Amino acid sequence: MISEAEYLDSYDPSRFPSPLVTVDSVLFSLHQQTLCVLLVERASQPQQGRWGLPGGFIDMAQDSSTRATALRKLTEKTGVSPSWLEQLDTFSGPDRDPRGWSLTVAWYALISWVACAPHIVSVSDAKWVPVAELNERELAFDHGEIIHAALRRLRQKTMYSLLPVYCLPETFTQSQLQEATEIILGQPIQRKSLIRRFEASGMFEETGESVATGARKARLWRRKADVDIHLFSRNLLADS
Amino acid sequence: MISEAEYLDSYDPSRFPSPLVTVDSVLFSLHQQTLCVLLVERASQPQQGRWGLPGGFIDMAQDSSTRATALRKLTEKTGVSPSWLEQLDTFSGPDRDPRGWSLTVAWYALISWVACAPHIVSVSDAKWVPVAELNERELAFDHGEIIHAALRRLRQKTMYSLLPVYCLPETFTQSQLQEATEIILGQPIQRKSLIRRFEASGMFEETGESVATGARKARLWRRKADVDIHLFSRNLLADS
DNA sequence: ACAATAGTGTCTATAAGACAATATATT
DNA sequence: AATATATTGTCTTATAGACACTATTGT
Numbered sequence: 001m002i003s004e005a006e007y008l009d010s011y012d013p014s015r016f017p018s019p020l021v022t023v024d025s026v027l028f029s030l031h032q033q034t035l036c037v038l039l040v041e042r043a044s045q046p047q048q049g050r051w052g053l054p055g056g057f058i059d060m061a062q063d064s065s066t067r068a069t070a071l072r073k074l075t076e077k078t079g080v081s082p083s084w085l086e087q088l089d090t091f092s093g094p095d096r097d098p099r100g101w102s103l104t105v106a107w108y109a110l111i112s113w114v115a116c117a118p119h120i121v122s123v124s125d126a127k128w129v130p131v132a133e134l135n136e137r138e139l140a141f142d143h144g145e146i147i148h149a150a151l152r153r154l155r156q157k158t159m160y161s162l163l164p165v166y167c168l169p170e171t172f173t174q175s176q177l178q179e180a181t182e183i184i185l186g187q188p189i190q191r192k193s194l195i196r197r198f199e200a201s202g203m204f205e206e207t208g209e210s211v212a213t214g215a216r217k218a219r220l221w222r223r224k225a226d227v228d229i230h231l232f233s234r235n236l237l238a239d240s
Numbered sequence: 241m242i243s244e245a246e247y248l249d250s251y252d253p254s255r256f257p258s259p260l261v262t263v264d265s266v267l268f269s270l271h272q273q274t275l276c277v278l279l280v281e282r283a284s285q286p287q288q289g290r291w292g293l294p295g296g297f298i299d300m301a302q303d304s305s306t307r308a309t310a311l312r313k314l315t316e317k318t319g320v321s322p323s324w325l326e327q328l329d330t331f332s333g334p335d336r337d338p339r340g341w342s343l344t345v346a347w348y349a350l351i352s353w354v355a356c357a358p359h360i361v362s363v364s365d366a367k368w369v370p371v372a373e374l375n376e377r378e379l380a381f382d383h384g385e386i387i388h389a390a391l392r393r394l395r396q397k398t399m400y401s402l403l404p405v406y407c408l409p410e411t412f413t414q415s416q417l418q419e420a421t422e423i424i425l426g427q428p429i430q431r432k433s434l435i436r437r438f439e440a441s442g443m444f445e446e447t448g449e450s451v452a453t454g455a456r457k458a459r460l461w462r463r464k465a466d467v468d469i470h471l472f473s474r475n476l477l478a479d480s
Numbered sequence: 481a482c483a484a485t486a487g488t489g490t491c492t493a494t495a496a497g498a499c500a501a502t503a504t505a506t507t
Numbered sequence: 508a509a510t511a512t513a514t515t516g517t518c519t520t521a522t523a524g525a526c527a528c529t530a531t532t533g534t
Contacts, residue, residue: 004287013339046244047244066343238474430525474523
């Protein structure tokens with residue numbers, strides 16, 4: 001029997017075959033009344049030329065976790081950090097990547113479109129695609145499935161939290177939050193229910209400003225600093 | 241520019257350094273009015289002799305996904321497949337394993353104690369530990385944290401589903417389900433609320449049998465075949 | 481009959497759904 | 508003033524909480 005120190009001295013990490021490990025993210029945003037996902041064109045093999053999720057390999061020298069990898073890759077593409085980033089699931093198996101047995105840690109994220117639009121339009125290999133148009137596209141690997149899983153999770157969580165606020169700019173009106181929620185859920189919701197939650201959540205504060213959208217001015221709000229997302233104990237739209 | 245076929249021909253998977261990838265599972269069960277977790281004693285380095293979660297490396301020749309790896313490892317230890325198995329999260333970073341940058345795909349699972357007790361007692365390197373006693377133990381790696389995350393998820397999901405039923409034997413009484421739920425949540429619940437959910441879920445059917453526990457006989461139930469878990473749109477214990 | 485556990489009835493409390501009513505801008 | 512959007516009021520509905528009540532079995 002050897003000690004742990006001796007064992008580690010002689011440990012050779014390349015001795016055991018290992019699956020191909022990647023980190024991929026589904027970044028959602030709202031643009032022109034539609035829910036969009038960020039796709040990037042694959043610059044190299046395999047599946048060169050196909051569009052897929054932003055992501056890639058873990059940089060073990062830099063990344064302190066797969067969250068760091070996801071953040072690094074998203075920031076490279078968008079120029080900013082997402083407002084919300086949460087682990088979705090991992091997807092694995094021998095057939096999902098032609099190079100062999102692979103595993104991807106999938107994250108999903110939300111960002112305000114205005115926060116990253118300028119950067120995205122300046123790079124040619126990334127673009128926002130409305131989720132409704134995804135079926136027509138042949139995506140790389142199993143990225144279509146990953147996006148669908150992320151969409152289910154986004155919609156589910158929207159039912160018991162105010163997650164859509166992370167798609168809005170720093171300051172926003174209650175009507176914008178309602179619109180974002182309705183676009184994500186794909187159906188109208190009761191404004192009164194939303195406002196009740198908005199107040200009960202304790203997540204927001206008024207900026208003191210207001211803004212006009214053609215008629216009566218609406219108050220502007222922002223997320224309080226360092227206040228976590230509030231989860232409700234009931235779902236919206238529980239019967240529909 | 242080369243074709244994908246040419247690229248794959250010359251692809252060498254060992255060219256890029258890769259994190260150490262494992263799959264670990266938190267298997268819950270109920271025994272003597274306590275919620276327990278299955279721990280195994282590490283037979284080899286690193287952290288030899290410490291207790292940790294059942295798990296290990298992916299066998300790329302056998303496993304069709306990390307779910308298959310988790311199932312394989314749990315079946316080795318318990319002799320049976322868990323009734324419930326769901327992905328929890330992945331845990332990753334340069335410091336969680338002394339061998340270097342590592343990633344574990346963590347699953348959580350539920351099983352009836354009677355279903356696997358005979359097998360467990362016959363192997364000396366596995367045992368059930370009440371969750372209340374975990375704080376006193378020094379577990380391998382970050383397995384203590386993983387168990388706590390699994391426990392949070394188990395309790396959360398118990399609030400909006402009848403998940404505890406997967407800890408019960410094949411046939412069971414409503415009182416057993418109530419007891420299991422109360423043990424997991426750590427507090428009493430309203431029997432009436434549970435029964436309402438039980439009926440609304442559509443998950444169960446009577447066996448026709450009943451069983452006596454000292455007084456009036458209780459009806460026995462089983463899960464309907466191929467019926468998925470039902471998720472409710474409100475939580476139990478929402479105010480407490 | 482009594483004790484003990486199984487199972488039901490029903491009233492209250494909470495938060496969502498529905499939608500009417502009022503308020504404040506702009507023109 | 509008319510119109511449009513913002514914001515609030517309040518009645519209804521659905522389901523959980525509380526807890527009393529009835530049912531069935533063993534002694």
